[in-house]
Amino acid sequence: MKTVPVAEVRSNLSSLLKEVESGNEIGISFGRTRHTIAVIVPIAEYKRIKERKLGSLAGKVQVKFRDDWKMSDELYEEIEMSHFQCLPLLTWR
DSSP, X not given: OEEEEHHHHHHHHHHHHHHHHTXXXXXXXXXXXXXXXXXXXXXXXXXXXXXXXXXXTTTTOXXXXXXXXXXXXXXXXXXXXXXXXXXXXXXXX
């Protein structure tokens, strides 16, 4: 994947889009450290990724719990609430 800084994207957008149209992916880097913050992908690839459904591992993975495994409603709620408190709403690198 080719990675270019934002300034180059601004000045060469048309040629970069032609590269994407031919099947290449273009990363966009930002800041002094030039971390890749976005990727431009061909529309077919985007649709393929977007169409992924939950349950794609159905029939391929099996989860078993021990017979003596128990969870109280209170513990379940505590785990569920702590999980949502840890999720960032927006990440920016």
